[in-house]
Amino acid sequence: MIRLLIAFVAALLAVQPAAAQRVKDLGAFQGIRSNQLTGYGVVVGLPGTGDDNLEYTVQSMKGVASRFGFQLPPGVSPGLKNAAVVMITADLPPFAKPGQKLDVTVSSMGKAKSLRGGTLIMTPLMGADGQIYAMAQGNLAVSGLGAEGADGSSVVVNIPSSGRIPEGATVERTVETGFDTAPVLTFNLARSDFTTAQRVQDVINQRFGPGRARAIDGVSVAVSAPPGADVRAEMMSEIENLPVEAAEAPARVIVNARTGTVVINSAVRVSPAAITHGKLTVRIEEAPRVSQPAPFSQGQTTTEQRSAIGVDEEKRPMFLFEPGPKLADVVKAVNAIGASPADLVAILEALKEAGALKAELIVL
Structure with a gap:
């Protein structure tokens, strides 16, 4: 079956000519990308499946309480089976504006057995530069579950220590892409190929005039563009939809x-x-035979080894x-x-x- 499938795919590849692709399918403009956000927070409301008095969980809960002006007495540690410290991750898409919503993923850092039924307390999400770009909060949706018996037996389905909050974060800061002020627009191919870069340059120059684009290397194509966000947005839209025939991949x-x-x-x-x-x-077959002496012959019972060796090529x-x-x-x-x-x-x-x-x- 596998060989037939390979042969079928091979036949398709052998007879189908190379089709033109859109420029946008080959790469993306430099600077227009998503950014990763992370945060450290606390999930509360768990049904006894939390971290259970881990030291950093206690410190986290004290920090949460201090936000509201409440200080725990010295030496008092809260019972934390209903809470868990978590890491929150999210992707901030390009051009995201304040007020837009993001999906977030929440994952346990400690010994929490399950986050099912938990609620994430308001947590700032920061970028690689240490700035806060979003705030996350909400009820978790957890697909996994776990159960334990009195004898210690347990069963776990999927991953109950991780969950998601759909639209659980609100964007608070915009990431500047600089596409409207940069001297040139740079289009980067997903895979380095000088032939493909040259062909992208040619289709852009054919559409917007000679000298508009130039291939810098096997990945980047620099495009001269007039200033202004609206003009550049229109030009980039046209460039992304230009058809180009990508070079054949290396063997x-x-x-x-x-x-x-x-x-x-x-x-x-x-x-x-x-x-x-x-x-x-090579086959080796053993067929031992037992030799039994006649009665009153003073002989002994012995086992006679009989081997059969065969070679098939x-x-x-x-x-x-x-x-x-x-x-x-x-x-x-x-x-x-x-x-x-x-x-x-x-x-x-x-x-x-x-x-x-x-x-x-x-x-x-």
């Missing part, structure tokens, strides 16, 4: 040695090579790869010799060592 063979998965892209070529693939099986003819076959030809040839995924890995490695495989072999 690669990806091998996952743990699962036996092999992926061969359409650029792989094989030089003339002859391959033989067979299997040698599967005969398979040598197979010839014709000059310059494509992916479909490689798959067809491998199927013809009946190679399993594990055998295919060995064949590809041998072809690479022989210099016949014109591709980068990557083993995961």
Whole structure:
């Protein structure tokens, strides 16, 4: 079944021509990206599944109480089975404005068994620069659950120590992207390729005039743009939707040695090579026989060892790869010799060592 699927995909790749893609599918403009936010907070209202008097949980609860002007007496530690200290993470999308909502993920830091039923107390979310960009608060939605019996047996479904709060954070600060004031707009490809960068440059110059864009390297294309947020937004929208034919990917063979998965892209070529693939099986069968002497013969009962050794070698003819076959030809040839995924890995490695495989072999 797997070999048939590989052959089907290979046939599709062999007959379908390269289709044009939108520029936006190949990369993104520099500076227009999401930013990661993190926070440290406390979840309360748990049904006895909290951290249970961990020292940093006590300190966190004292800090929460101090926000409201309440100070716990010295030496008094609150019972905390109903509370848990957590880390909050969220992604701040580009151009997010104050008042917009974000989804947040809440994960336990301590010994809390479950956050189900908990409520996150208002927590600031900070960026890498230490500034507060959002405030998080709300009731957790936890998909996991856990249960324990009196004899110590337990069962856990999914991950009850982590949950989400849909629209649980409110944006308080905007991240400046600088796209409206930067001297040039820089478009960065997701994968470095000089040919693709050159083609992106060409389609932009064809649409907006010669000299408007220039490829800086294999990733970046600098675009001269007039000042003004509205003008640049319109121009960037047009650039993102320009059709461009991306360059063919480098020839690669990806091998996952743990699962036996092999992926061969359409650029792989094989030089003339002859391959033989067979299997040698050695069988050793033991059939001991008991020798029983006749009555009153003064003989002793003994065990006679009888072994049968056989060697089977599967005969398979040598197979010839014709000059310059494509992916479909490689798959067809491998199927013809009946190679399993594990055998295919060995064949590809041998072809690479022989210099016949014109591709980068990557083993995961």
